[in-house]
Amino acid sequence: EVQLVQSGAEVKKPGESLKISCKGSGYSFPSYWIAWVRQMPGKGLEWMGIIYPGDSDTKYSPSFQGQVTISADKSISTAYLQWSSLKASDTAMYYCVRLSYSGYFDYWGQGTLVTVSS
C-alpha cells in the first residue's frame, strides 16, 4: 500500500527555521516525483514545487521560488520542505503528494500544520 506519512504539527515564532518531512512507503520512492502543496486557513490549494528523489531534480512555482527549499533523501525515502526564516503568513497546512507517471497527484500525505505566531 502506498503511504506518505508526514511529520507532526509545528508551532514556531517568526524568524525561526523549520524543516518538515514526508516519508514514503509501499512503492519505489526514488522513481516518482513528490510535490508540496500549501493550504492556508480557509483557502484553496497552492502548488509549491516538486522534487524527483532519484536525482533531486527540483522545480519551484514562481510564487515560492526563494521562499522555501525542497529536498529529498532517497536512502530513507523521505522528502523535506524547509524555511530559513518563517513569517506569520507561512501559517498553513502543508501536504506532500506523490505524482503519478502522468503527473496527476495520486497519493496525499495527511498534512502538517505549521503555525507561526509570536
Place this chain on the structure above:
Amino acid sequence: EIVLTQSPGTLSLSPGERATLSCRASQSVSSNYLAWYQQKPGQAPRLLIYGASSRATGIPDRFSGSGSGTDFTLTISRLEPEDFALYYCQQYGSSPRTFGGGTKVEIK
C-alpha cells in the same frame, strides 16, 4: 501560468440531485491533463478524476468528468450524503501545475 476558474463557488443541492461543476482554463490544457480532487473538512484531498475523464481507483461511477481544451466539467449523477465537500480542479500539463479556487457542494 494557466489560471483555472471554477464555478459556481457554492452549489446548494439535496441528496439524490445531480451536481455539475465547471472548471475553465485561461489557455488550452495540454493533452487534457486535468484532474479533479475532493476534500472533506479536516482531511487531505483525494483524487477523483484524471485525464479529464478517467476515474481513479475506487471512485464510484456516479462521478464523471468530461471536457477538453479549456472547458471541463465534473458531474455527480446522484448526490450521496458523503459527497458534500469541496472540489478542486487542477491542470498538470504545464508548469506551474495550478489549481482552481474550488467549488463547495453543500446540503440545501
